[in-house]
Amino acid sequence: MTAYKQHPKFYVSVDCIIFGFKDGRLQVLIHQRPYNPGKGELSLIGGFVRTDESVDASAQRILKKFTGLDSVYMQQLATFGEVERDPGERVISIVYYALINIDNYDTQLSDIHHTQWVDVDQLPTLCFDHNDMVQKARRVMSENIKNKPIGSKLLPQYFTLSLLQTLYESILGTSIDKRNFRRAISEKEYIQATGMIDKESSRRGATLYRFK
Amino acid sequence: MTAYKQHPKFYVSVDCIIFGFKDGRLQVLIHQRPYNPGKGELSLIGGFVRTDESVDASAQRILKKFTGLDSVYMQQLATFGEVERDPGERVISIVYYALINIDNYDTQLSDIHHTQWVDVDQLPTLCFDHNDMVQKARRVMSENIKNKPIGSKLLPQYFTLSLLQTLYESILGTSIDKRNFRRAISEKEYIQATGMIDKESSRRGATLYRFK
DNA sequence: TCAAAAGTGTTAATAGTACACCCATGA
């Protein structure tokens, strides 16, 4: 039938960089690798591709397994294919990044899989090439945030402009002028003020916004 | 040793979208698939990853095999992993795009591998998902051309501004105002005028430029 | 009364866009 038999086959994994936003900081979900090689080391969320599913579907399955979430924003980032990237056996890893709203995250799964959220700016050393993966994801996010409503995936339904600004600052890694930021936001038709006022975050109260 | 044995393995291929610039048109190198499935259909340049090389190295090897070229500009584009994308067997394909100077291309290899250059704007139907791959590559190129000196890879060492403008227009798929284009180029420090004059392309003669 | 976050405009600089004519030359 095919002329493929002469060619080698490879383990193919998917690693997911799951971003969330909590306490005004951009966070990544990590856990301790449950098996060798690297058992106990910190690792991104990952798994192996199955024969009956597309690579995109693998990523969705893995995300769901670790967060309980379905149909979230998820993008393929890149494929990491160095020969020795996994010290155990040759594994080619296709990396995705996902943006989730931590409020929707199933915290029970956190215990089962020993996952934890860590601040991206204080990321510990992860196994293999996982730190490179996160670095690349951050670069891509910085480029995307200007054009795409990334925030809608990371924030609760209603949010203050201060929180939104903090999110932008976390992703970009820079500080933003408040007036310029608010003007830019007010020009985006996909972000709109609700009449509601949030009294949690300040004495005065701040208008709550939402994504359309 | 590892807990991987329970997981399936996959054929992993690399497909290369090799762009060149000839006759004022952006071109892609294609050939007829030499084996089944899809034998005889038009196809991008590709091959299978080997066990002793990284995926990046596979791409370099395949590029060299079909063009004779080494160390050219090459970027990973994306990985295509639909279950049925290859009607023969499951193959996960990692796609790269390369920019080459057609003048350096080894035309003898063209006969050996039955390759041909085709205009990207008149791309025939290719096998499998190869047309999707090219479409994606074009999108990425359009985004990159504003910031990166893409032209340096596609043009001969010395070139006229008219040729450079034609290249930009091919990549962007739009026409550009000549005066605005020339002003923008003159502000880029990586493109500089040589004193030389090209007398081939016009009666009057045009200044030759080069990338620094 | 004061600390803490919310909210609010103007100006300057830069980048991008639209637009039309003369130049030099070989055939």
Place this chain on the structure above:
DNA sequence: TCATGGGTGTACTATTAACACTTTTGA
């Protein structure tokens, strides 16, 4: 002499960047 591609400047518009004070209110 004329057809062909080479070369040039200005005005308008949009976008981005810089910058500081007043408001509200709960503790």
